[in-house]
Amino acid sequence: MNLKTMNKTTRxxxxxxxxxxxxxxxxxxxxxxxxxxxxxxGQLVPICAYIVMAISLNxxxxxxxxxxxxxxxxxxxxxxxxxxxxxxxxxxINNPVLVLILAMIVxxxxxxxxxxxxxxxxxxxxxxxxxxxxxxxxxxxxxxxNNLFVGLDSNGLHFCMIKNTLEMDTDGKLLINGPMGLLGxxxxxxxxxxxxxxxxxxxxxxxxxxxxxxxxxxxxxxxKIAAQSVGINVTNYKLMAFVIxxxxxxxxxxxxxxxxxxxVASKFDINTSILVLVFVVLGGLGNMRGSIIAATVLTVLPExxxxxxxxxxxxxxIVLIVMMLATNNPTLKNALxxxxxxxxxxxxxxxxxxxxANG
Amino acid sequence: xxxxxxxxxxxxxFMAMGMLAGCxxxxxxxxxxxxxxxxVAAIKVGGTGPLTxxxxxxxxxxxxxAEIAIEEVNAKGGIQFxxxxxxxxxxxxxxxxxxxxxxxxxxQLSLNSxxxxxxxxxxxxxxxxxxxxxxxxxxGTGVTEGKDNVFQMxxxxxxxxxxxxxxxxxxxxxxxxxxxYKNDDAYSSGIYQTFQAKAADLxxxxxxxxxxxxxxxxxxxxxxxxAKNAGADLLFLPMYYDxxxxxxxxxxxxxxxxxxxxxxxxxxILTLEGFDTALAEGVMLLTPFSADAEDDRTKAFVAKYQDLxxxxxxxxxxxxxxxxxxxxxxxxxxGATADMTAAELNDLMIEQFTSMSFDGLTGAGATWSENxxxxxDPKGMVIQGGVYVGx
Numbered sequence: 170m171n172l173k174t175m176n177k178t179t180r181x182x183x184x185x186x187x188x189x190x191x192x193x194x195x196x197x198x199x200x201x202x203x204x205x206x207x208x209x210x211g212q213l214v215p216i217c218a219y220i221v222m223a224i225s226l227n228x229x230x231x232x233x234x235x236x237x238x239x240x241x242x243x244x245x246x247x248x249x250x251x252x253x254x255x256x257x258x259x260x261x262i263n264n265p266v267l268v269l270i271l272a273m274i275v276x277x278x279x280x281x282x283x284x285x286x287x288x289x290x291x292x293x294x295x296x297x298x299x300x301x302x303x304x305x306x307x308x309x310x311x312x313x314x315n316n317l318f319v320g321l322d323s324n325g326l327h328f329c330m331i332k333n334t335l336e337m338d339t340d341g342k343l344l345i346n347g348p349m350g351l352l353g354x355x356x357x358x359x360x361x362x363x364x365x366x367x368x369x370x371x372x373x374x375x376x377x378x379x380x381x382x383x384x385x386x387x388x389x390x391x392x393k394i395a396a397q398s399v400g401i402n403v404t405n406y407k408l409m410a411f412v413i414x415x416x417x418x419x420x421x422x423x424x425x426x427x428x429x430x431x432x433v434a435s436k437f438d439i440n441t442s443i444l445v446l447v448f449v450v451l452g453g454l455g456n457m458r459g460s461i462i463a464a465t466v467l468t469v470l471p472e473x474x475x476x477x478x479x480x481x482x483x484x485x486x487i488v489l490i491v492m493m494l495a496t497n498n499p500t501l502k503n504a505l506x507x508x509x510x511x512x513x514x515x516x517x518x519x520x521x522x523x524x525x526a527n528g
Numbered sequence: 529x530x531x532x533x534x535x536x537x538x539x540x541x542f543m544a545m546g547m548l549a550g551c552x553x554x555x556x557x558x559x560x561x562x563x564x565x566x567x568v569a570a571i572k573v574g575g576t577g578p579l580t581x582x583x584x585x586x587x588x589x590x591x592x593x594a595e596i597a598i599e600e601v602n603a604k605g606g607i608q609f610x611x612x613x614x615x616x617x618x619x620x621x622x623x624x625x626x627x628x629x630x631x632x633x634x635x636q637l638s639l640n641s642x643x644x645x646x647x648x649x650x651x652x653x654x655x656x657x658x659x660x661x662x663x664x665x666x667x668g669t670g671v672t673e674g675k676d677n678v679f680q681m682x683x684x685x686x687x688x689x690x691x692x693x694x695x696x697x698x699x700x701x702x703x704x705x706x707x708x709y710k711n712d713d714a715y716s717s718g719i720y721q722t723f724q725a726k727a728a729d730l731x732x733x734x735x736x737x738x739x740x741x742x743x744x745x746x747x748x749x750x751x752x753x754x755a756k757n758a759g760a761d762l763l764f765l766p767m768y769y770d771x772x773x774x775x776x777x778x779x780x781x782x783x784x785x786x787x788x789x790x791x792x793x794x795x796x797i798l799t800l801e802g803f804d805t806a807l808a809e810g811v812m813l814l815t816p817f818s819a820d821a822e823d824d825r826t827k828a829f830v831a832k833y834q835d836l837x838x839x840x841x842x843x844x845x846x847x848x849x850x851x852x853x854x855x856x857x858x859x860x861x862x863g864a865t866a867d868m869t870a871a872e873l874n875d876l877m878i879e880q881f882t883s884m885s886f887d888g889l890t891g892a893g894a895t896w897s898e899n900x901x902x903x904x905d906p907k908g909m910v911i912q913g914g915v916y917v918g919x
Binding site: 353 | 615631
């Protein structure tokens, strides 16, 4: 494992892993020392969830090259199914970590199934059309979950739609209560689990991108006709990236939901999808490390700006615009001097198709 | 290659600095807190609410109502309060962040959250951190359920629904009842569910039930037509006044004039800008607060609120005002001091709230049960000539 003998991609990936690990260790040390504000501590798990959202969306937008505006829909599907699963598992399993892992697997699988259902018809479209359909998909998921009632009693799970007509035993408990969302979620998400999830997702993405399939996916992005002409199956490879991305979003949803005692369906609306897209665009398309940094900074930023009280979102917007301009302005970057320019060089990769997709 | 290492190190260093900066802030707050405890001797009261976004009228009303009350109780001498409200934009995640920011600030007593979904999440933290919570207006049952130190100033949703059904049955207000409710809203659908259950018990005849969502709350012709065709002579509207005002207007243009019955969210309809109060003539509602009440305290509060903010306070403002007074009363009775920790205050408050009786703007002789819900009488009001009149 000598840095010098590794190829460029592997080295870049190693730096990303290292960055995540070091950040995790620093936070752990701070938590052990007790010198971490409650505000930051409370945000650790959401940050992890958003990072996973960002890198998974980056797989669709950056690597596959398709614009998806419904990523929060997969997060929602994962969150709601995962929490229901967690409630069922926690009746028999006392270990919260095991329950969370199982719940994440269920959430990931459900989101993946939804991804297949959406992906098969939708991925025949591309560009603007795909964006519009994924936008509608996010709204549909929101609409469905808003009208879904799920209860759990000794006989098992009960489902109904639109109106709460569940007939449960007296020991029954309502898990999803329509527009009131998930109630009484076991708060089992931990920062460590969030870290593990980020690492797993990074490993999957980096290995996928560097595999035969990954190269096929990127070939599709760069030139669909040329890729088809050498015999690459368009639908299969598109679907592969899309579904993996959806499954990761579902797992992020489970992590996110189990950090709060209640989550409503309208949380996962178009605003959340756009927010995640902002992380990806700011971090650089195809650039996983950039996505991680952007997701962290943009999640922490609104809380740091609390002292501006009502002007906080205004300041946030200004900061966002300045960051977007600054990270994409060659003149500004050159002006930063030789070292500065090399630091920002990581962010310099143009968010254009044909870019090297290794973060 | 060497450069990359440098870059990575620089980035890691930058992130670490950012985090350390965040933690530095936390330490400062703690220091301030200790020093502040000696110098100012004020109990820190914090609350989260939507100060921005679609639900901001509720959050701002609570903030303003509470600030008026804070000023008044501090002017009395005795126990001093310091109040801080953080924005949660009616979002669970932001509410948790806002709560944590308040905790860093050194919050000793909490007004929990203004709205139900964020309130459910923050009350969980109230319970874990042993910081006493008294919510002015988060009316869902999830807010207080299973948490011994979170109390409500407003009626819980189920109480409103069943009280409305009981009231309609007792007063024989309608034989055929139509309901329109907002099915993506916890408040509205919460009341609907308990109303429907109670109505079934009481044998009320519900002939039409229709719904709407945030996205479709501009047009109610379909819902009204359904109620009209079913011959409903009383329409139950468990929703906030913004949607209700449109329903009243559209019913009038359809020549459909059933009795309308609302809940506490309907309060505020008379002060809605551009709303013809003649449309609300004869509307009945159950509400704990009326800005037109004749008692001196309400008059003084309304006058002050109007003076400061140029509008008539709604029930949220009154609930927040009462919350501060209730906390003040409990602190005085328990002999609480500003140097007590949140956990010490918490135990005192639980003891006081389960035993005391409180007279406020939103009802006299209010008591709290162990489950955190308030017991006070809802007032049946009817709008006549543009003002509320008790029924």
